[in-house]
Amino acid sequence: MNVRSTAPTAAERLLSAFEGAMGIPIPVHVRCWDGSEAGPDSDVTVVFRNRRAVQTVLWSPNELGLVRAYVSGDLEIEGDAFRLLTLPDLVDRLGTLSVRGSDRGTVLKSLATFVRLGGLGLRPTPPSVEVARRRGAKHSKARDASSVSHHYDVGxxxxxxxxxxxxxYSCGYWDQRSDDRDAIGTLEEAQNEKLDLVCRKLGLQSGMRLLDVGCGWGSLAIHAAEKYDVSVVGVTLSHEQAEWAQARVSEAGLSDLIEIRVQDYRDVVDGPFDAISSIGMSEHVGDSALPEYAQHLLDLLRPEGRLLNHAIASVRSLTGTGNSSGxxxxxxxxxGEVLPLSRTLDAFERAGLEVRDVEALREHYALTPRAWVGRLRDSWDDAIRLAGAERARTWxxxxxxxxxGFEEKGRLTIHQVLAVRPSDDGSSGLPRTRALWLG
Known part of the structure; x- marks a missing residue:
């Protein structure tokens, strides 16, 4: 007579151990390397493909262990990844054995279970795409170039x-007709609307000279030259971006109006410019270098010239959240440093720039990465072929x-700050109303 075993499966033991150590229920389904499953029915399943996945989660603090296990392919997320990331407390506490809500006996029992499951072995090697120890002073030119290359020179x-x-590669500007969170088909429209919004805020007119700091793949430079007949100097630290941008400029027949350089903004000395744009670049500048950034851009502007700084900002301090190690x-x-808006405004005003307008675009950025996620998923095989499985998973x-982060209030936001260099007599050169200077 066969008697069915009632011993807990690997998945049941693993789930129970995590819940005991963390002191909270885990409302996701779990599957283990032996095919066993546990947990409630859920629209997301966390798959531990091997014991190394458990080791990685346990060895690393905060969310870093979860990230490392996923990026390396030892841990899979089936179903709605957005759902997993929004579960309260789970991501913040999964990578560390928190004793909140658990008595000492429960925690010791969980540790014993992890040992039996092979989860407390030697520290696993981090994935190859993880940033190695960086050399040189933070935000030195050489180190900034290396950091930018890590992010942008991936193909x-x-x-x-x-x-x-x-x-x-920054948030689109979605009008009311594109309010659907999954309106992927309107991504190009939203990005073109954003480019034009920047040009109008800068008051671009034929014959002007624009400096685009952190010009990326040249999209704003091309839009400004084509639509507003301005000459543009675009600078980037990414060689791959510069090559792509230069090819696009040549193909568009705009080489007489646009110059793309591989250059640190601190090395730009051929001002003055009538306008300066900085879209998604100042996050790389850092808090300590922000006053130098503001002063140098002021020095490059002619009197009554406009600066538009488009940057992500923290709503509350990110210190202690685990982001710095995640x-x-x-x-x-x-x-990279995501700073409160007040830091940027203070640096600009201390340098002598006059801040004239601030527009928050949080809801616009919440829509944009969802569109990017949809496209990346739809091209997953190509993403792995082009960048490798680890980097594709990371992105x-x-x-x-x-x-x-942008959908949840109180975490991240993004602002376009419009500032001017006043003339000697105090004139800003701006019309009195926003409606007039937006055109």
Missing amino acids: NDFYRLFLGPTMV LIENYIFPD LLYLAASAL
């Missing part, structure tokens, strides 16, 4: 998979987390 064709033909710092933007997780 133009890879970026094109999710950015689309506009190759704009996904963003170790995989995406090494040395998918990063874009999904970014969308949620």
